[in-house]
Amino acid sequence: MSNKKYTIAEHGPRMEEFLKRILKLAGLDVRFVLSEEETPHPEFENPEIRVKFTGEDAGLLVYNKTELLLALEHLTMESLRMPGEDHSRICFDANDHRLMRIEELRFSAQSAAEQVKTSKMAFRFNSMNSRERRIIHLALRGETAVRSESEGLEPRRNVVIYPAGMPSKPQTAPPPPMGRGRRR
Secondary structure, eight states: OOOOOOOOHHHHHHHHHHHHHHHHHOOOOOEEEEEOOOOTTTTTTTOOOEEEETTTHHHHHHHHHHHHHHHHHHHHHHHHHHHHHGGGGEEEEEETTTHHHHHHHHHHHHHHHHHHHHHHHHHEOOOHHHHHHHHHHHHTTTOOSSEEESSOTTTTTTEEEEEEEOOOOOOOOOOOOSSSSSOO
């Protein structure tokens, strides 16, 4: 018996129905395949179900930091009523963008670590989503001369790589919300 919580046999028909309906409404010329195969990078992510998109409009799904692809993924998970802690069990990819992004992040993490080792200065990545930050952290888990930390607040949370002995930058308190609690 499989210990998978999400399977194509159980969840595939609902996912396919939802995606066909939403893609038709959006007028996107894409095809998709559901797969339970292991990813080429199981040490970084190994979802139970992968949804792979191809077709003429697949490039639109990865445009602007994969905004549309992530939205489709999120809406599909909502349609399945998946709790947040299960979101890593399903992942969407278009034209193998996600696989290439993992390779890019692994290389960037290693390059930044080498820079930190040489310069003895911290290195700050641009803001990333939680999955990308996790890849950076995992790529550096075996490094003893540097350490990585996530800093900041969503959606501007990023990874900082420090030399192993350097203290972290103190976290600053978020600014107070505008327009609340003020009387004139």
